[in-house]
Amino acid sequence: MITVRYFAAAAEAAGVDTEQLPAGSAAQVRTAMVAAHGAGLDRVLGRCSLLADGTRVDGDDPVPSGTTLDVLPPFAGG
Template structure:
């Protein structure tokens, strides 16, 4: 069962490279916004993660979004562009 004070984050492509992992649990409430999650991840992984997240989409439940003002929910997949360019 998920902790009500944390969210599960899965990283793909460049986000996994920068974080050095495929998934982790982040200690923020599922009611926090994606912007707040982004701030935590940038604080943890630095400017390279900020660059990756600035071009990423977020899968929250069944919704693919770039709207960082929405709630993160209990699980977020971070999906950077998969092709170079």
């Protein structure tokens, strides 16, 4: 299992701040997030960065068991 932490608009779309999901590739985890929370989260995820223990992941990149995955929408400011 991995810990997913949602921030800002992603947390609002998911309806939760954190949850546990199965490990897998970044794409598999994204699919699990959308299956759990629906199309609203899918739209937000298109603009988000996924950071696995601080390292950006996408597509086939692995998200192994025990990882914390942060779902970060773009932030304004500087």
